[in-house]
Amino acid sequence: MKEFGEHGYSTGSLNTIAREAGIAKGSLFQYFNDKLEFFAFVCDEASRRIREEMERRMAAIDFDQQFDEWLFDVMCDWSEYMEAHPLERGVTAATNFELDNSVRSVVRDTANQHYLQVIHPTLQLWQEKGQIRADADLEVLATTILALLPFLALAPYYDGLDPIHGLRGRTPAQQRPVIRQLIAGYRPMFAPEK
Amino acid sequence: MKEFGEHGYSTGSLNTIAREAGIAKGSLFQYFNDKLEFFAFVCDEASRRIREEMERRMAAIDFDQQFDEWLFDVMCDWSEYMEAHPLERGVTAATNFELDNSVRSVVRDTANQHYLQVIHPTLQLWQEKGQIRADADLEVLATTILALLPFLALAPYYDGLDPIHGLRGRTPAQQRPVIRQLIAGYRPMFAPEK
Amino acid sequence: MKEFGEHGYSTGSLNTIAREAGIAKGSLFQYFNDKLEFFAFVCDEASRRIREEMERRMAAIDFDQQFDEWLFDVMCDWSEYMEAHPLERGVTAATNFELDNSVRSVVRDTANQHYLQVIHPTLQLWQEKGQIRADADLEVLATTILALLPFLALAPYYDGLDPIHGLRGRTPAQQRPVIRQLIAGYRPMFAPEK
Amino acid sequence: MKEFGEHGYSTGSLNTIAREAGIAKGSLFQYFNDKLEFFAFVCDEASRRIREEMERRMAAIDFDQQFDEWLFDVMCDWSEYMEAHPLERGVTAATNFELDNSVRSVVRDTANQHYLQVIHPTLQLWQEKGQIRADADLEVLATTILALLPFLALAPYYDGLDPIHGLRGRTPAQQRPVIRQLIAGYRPMFAPEK
DNA sequence: CATGAATGAGGCTTCATTCAT
DNA sequence: TATGAATGAAGCCTCATTCAT
Numbered sequence: 001m002k003e004f005g006e007h008g009y010s011t012g013s014l015n016t017i018a019r020e021a022g023i024a025k026g027s028l029f030q031y032f033n034d035k036l037e038f039f040a041f042v043c044d045e046a047s048r049r050i051r052e053e054m055e056r057r058m059a060a061i062d063f064d065q066q067f068d069e070w071l072f073d074v075m076c077d078w079s080e081y082m083e084a085h086p087l088e089r090g091v092t093a094a095t096n097f098e099l100d101n102s103v104r105s106v107v108r109d110t111a112n113q114h115y116l117q118v119i120h121p122t123l124q125l126w127q128e129k130g131q132i133r134a135d136a137d138l139e140v141l142a143t144t145i146l147a148l149l150p151f152l153a154l155a156p157y158y159d160g161l162d163p164i165h166g167l168r169g170r171t172p173a174q175q176r177p178v179i180r181q182l183i184a185g186y187r188p189m190f191a192p193e194k
Numbered sequence: 195m196k197e198f199g200e201h202g203y204s205t206g207s208l209n210t211i212a213r214e215a216g217i218a219k220g221s222l223f224q225y226f227n228d229k230l231e232f233f234a235f236v237c238d239e240a241s242r243r244i245r246e247e248m249e250r251r252m253a254a255i256d257f258d259q260q261f262d263e264w265l266f267d268v269m270c271d272w273s274e275y276m277e278a279h280p281l282e283r284g285v286t287a288a289t290n291f292e293l294d295n296s297v298r299s300v301v302r303d304t305a306n307q308h309y310l311q312v313i314h315p316t317l318q319l320w321q322e323k324g325q326i327r328a329d330a331d332l333e334v335l336a337t338t339i340l341a342l343l344p345f346l347a348l349a350p351y352y353d354g355l356d357p358i359h360g361l362r363g364r365t366p367a368q369q370r371p372v373i374r375q376l377i378a379g380y381r382p383m384f385a386p387e388k
Numbered sequence: 389m390k391e392f393g394e395h396g397y398s399t400g401s402l403n404t405i406a407r408e409a410g411i412a413k414g415s416l417f418q419y420f421n422d423k424l425e426f427f428a429f430v431c432d433e434a435s436r437r438i439r440e441e442m443e444r445r446m447a448a449i450d451f452d453q454q455f456d457e458w459l460f461d462v463m464c465d466w467s468e469y470m471e472a473h474p475l476e477r478g479v480t481a482a483t484n485f486e487l488d489n490s491v492r493s494v495v496r497d498t499a500n501q502h503y504l505q506v507i508h509p510t511l512q513l514w515q516e517k518g519q520i521r522a523d524a525d526l527e528v529l530a531t532t533i534l535a536l537l538p539f540l541a542l543a544p545y546y547d548g549l550d551p552i553h554g555l556r557g558r559t560p561a562q563q564r565p566v567i568r569q570l571i572a573g574y575r576p577m578f579a580p581e582k
Numbered sequence: 583m584k585e586f587g588e589h590g591y592s593t594g595s596l597n598t599i600a601r602e603a604g605i606a607k608g609s610l611f612q613y614f615n616d617k618l619e620f621f622a623f624v625c626d627e628a629s630r631r632i633r634e635e636m637e638r639r640m641a642a643i644d645f646d647q648q649f650d651e652w653l654f655d656v657m658c659d660w661s662e663y664m665e666a667h668p669l670e671r672g673v674t675a676a677t678n679f680e681l682d683n684s685v686r687s688v689v690r691d692t693a694n695q696h697y698l699q700v701i702h703p704t705l706q707l708w709q710e711k712g713q714i715r716a717d718a719d720l721e722v723l724a725t726t727i728l729a730l731l732p733f734l735a736l737a738p739y740y741d742g743l744d745p746i747h748g749l750r751g752r753t754p755a756q757q758r759p760v761i762r763q764l765i766a767g768y769r770p771m772f773a774p775e776k
Numbered sequence: 777c778a779t780g781a782a783t784g785a786g787g788c789t790t791c792a793t794t795c796a797t
Numbered sequence: 798t799a800t801g802a803a804t805g806a807a808g809c810c811t812c813a814t815t816c817a818t
Contacts, residue, residue: 007294011205011293013807014808026782026783026811029809030780099205104352104353108354108355139375140380141379160306163306164340165337207790207791208792209791219800219802220794220799221801228792402813403811414780485678489741492741492742496742496743500742531744531764535729547687547691548693549690550725551694570722572719577771595786596789608805609803
């Protein structure tokens with residue numbers, strides 16, 4: 001996760017991985033047929049960990065509040081999780097920044113499934129609770145959140161992702177106003193008529 | 195543009211570029227000190243071309259309509275431009291998918307400046323025209339559009355970018371319903387009270 | 389036989405053999421001390437099979453005819469056998485095309501012994517029957533036949549072995565005219581005076 | 583020529599070649615796209631040298647004698663040439679012992695062309711001179727000689743090629759009786775009626 | 777007797793960059 | 798200004814063999 005997270009698929013070095021892991025180069029190929037299979041495994045593993053941890057955290061968040069408040073809490077947790085887990089964050093970057101389609105399609109589909117299996121039911125639940133307007137477009141909302149997640153995860157650590165709010169370099173605590181601003185901006189998309 | 199657009203910075207090969215351009219490998223280094231300087235130049239050039247062409251096209255779009263109608267026209271133009279210009283699209287992908295921060299910061303800032311110098315004044319103009327609600331958050335709107343542009347540019351051509359609306363593989367004409375849906379979804383963010 | 393026959397000794401892979409055989413890599417070394425011993429066993433086995441089958445077939449061929457007619461029948465059988473037994477044919481190629489002397493000497497001597505133990509007595513028999521001229525040089529005849537056998541076995545399946553008669557790609561039936569032509573050409577070497 | 587001649591295509595090492603040539607590994611690829619292209623070049627070069635030298639020598643051989651005497655002289659020259667040129671001999675072995683069809687077809691066709699462009703016209707010439715029987719089959723004769731050449735070139739230096747006459751280890755001078763015996767054995771194939 | 781993970785040397789090839797011409 | 802051969806490090810991957818289980 002460290003090597004691939006820092007350098008991505010094509011620039012990540014199996015030699016380096018073997019050296020830092022203290023095993024022989026050839027040993028890597030006992031478990032994976034080639035570099036791509038290895039990378040895919042690492043990405044799957046990271047996606048799974050991220051999802052499991054986030055589900056655990058979300059279960060602890062107060063469900064008896066307005067949707068935008070709840071979303072704010074979730075996104076702050078997300079922000080803190082990513083700050084505390086540089087390995088998972090690195091792999092998230094590696095999958096989001098992969099250019100090669102044949103590599104990308106292998107790793108992105110898995111990640112997207114994990115995300116959507118959380119996002120879709122959650123949005124429906126909130127709509128049923130009446131906290132999301134009945135005529136809101138859940139697909140557009142899901143797309144927005146699906147884009148917001150890597151944005152919040154990476155913008156504080158990678159240059160050029162957020163030239164508007166200036167997330168780059170901010171701690172999770174310092175990110176909170178921006179998160180609040182973004183959710184407030186999106187609020188009309190889902191907010192029920194008063 | 196072809197080589198870097200297809201393979202990105204680190205995987206793009208100067209050997210290949212020289213070979214396909216029909217010039218000597220050494221000649222590249224007459225004009226650029228190293229690979230990064232070359233890549234930066236290519237990205238700048240692409241960003242400039244994209245911006246100029248889009249400004250030209252936007253000037254031809256009817257300004258006497260509602261903001262969301264106008265935005266729809268612009269985004270359709272953007273979609274058609276990207277379909278017609280695979281080289282520029284490739285470089286767009288290469289800059290958006292670059293993982294290495296020291297490379298990324300060089301190319302993204304330029305691109306973002308180009309984008310924002312168009313987006314910011316435009317949004318202000320539409321707000322002054324009263325077509326964007328006075329209390330709408332122009333920053334969040336700008337961030338949304340800044341994310342929407344690469345999304346629409348790349349999702350039809352790269353796997354795993356849009357698992358919700360299924361833009362992958364669609365022609366510009368087939369993308370139009372999705373563009374309309376997205377803008378309709380975003381509409382409450384800026385739409386003036388009726 | 390499959391792996392060594394297709395790729396020869398040095399390029400043949402014990403890993404592949406174990407994988408395709410469905411046994412563990414280590415198990416190979418329970419029965420053979422090293423790769424060469426294994427290869428030698430496979431070649432011996434193939435030589436033995438080839439010899440036994442050809443002796444069986446030769447026993448069924450009419451012995452009451454002229455030597456060249458008989459030889460034609462034998463060679464056609466040989467041609468058909470090789471077509472029907474790609475594994476044995478492959479090993480034949482592997483032993484004939486082995487460059488490394490230390491490997492070659494191990495496998496060729498066995499094969500040659502098998503061939504000569506059939507060829508020598510047979511030629512003597514035919515000479516005693518008076519169908520081979522008394523002053524014919526049986527050694528040269530044996531050498532000729534010893535060269536003819538791999539030639540007929542492999543030329544239809546390997547490039548560049550027969551640039552004159554064009555055996556490459558021919559079915560056994562299509563090889564028959566060439567076989568007849570070759571034996572007719574050799575005929576003066578052994579034919580008794582009329 | 584040394585490395586490929588000793589170990590053949592697949593076992594020959596580019597690392598070794600570069601090291602013994604005193605150049606960098608990468609430099610090999612300035613002139614050849616891959617190993618096969620390199621090997622093909624080496625084989626072509628060797629074939630050309632062999633042909634040119636043999637044509638030079640054949641021009642010095644007395645043409646006013648019987649065909650079998652002339653052939654004996656040529657084959658003795660061939661035997662001496664191969665003894666004096668271990669590099670060319672090695673490459674000859676490498677092309678004759680190559681198992682991989684895709685490699686083999688590349689190098690054998692060239693070699694065969696060189697051989698046949700000498701053999702065919704020569705045989706015709708001798709037939710016109712009346713030294714080869716009018717009804718002799720020149721194709722079979724050519725095939726015989728085409729097989730005799732690598733046999734004489736390699737049998738003295740490689741195990742298991744000649745289990746009958748025992749050429750292995752013989753000097754050119756010691757090979758002469760065998761060469762004479764072989765040609766005497768083949769003589770009836772072409773000798774004119776007395 | 778069977779297993780299969782571990783090894784580490786070696787395989788071919790690509791790369792950005794230099795520099796003498 | 799243009800060239801392109803030379804470099805040598807680094808890339809991924811395969812290999813036969815060992816050995817503790």
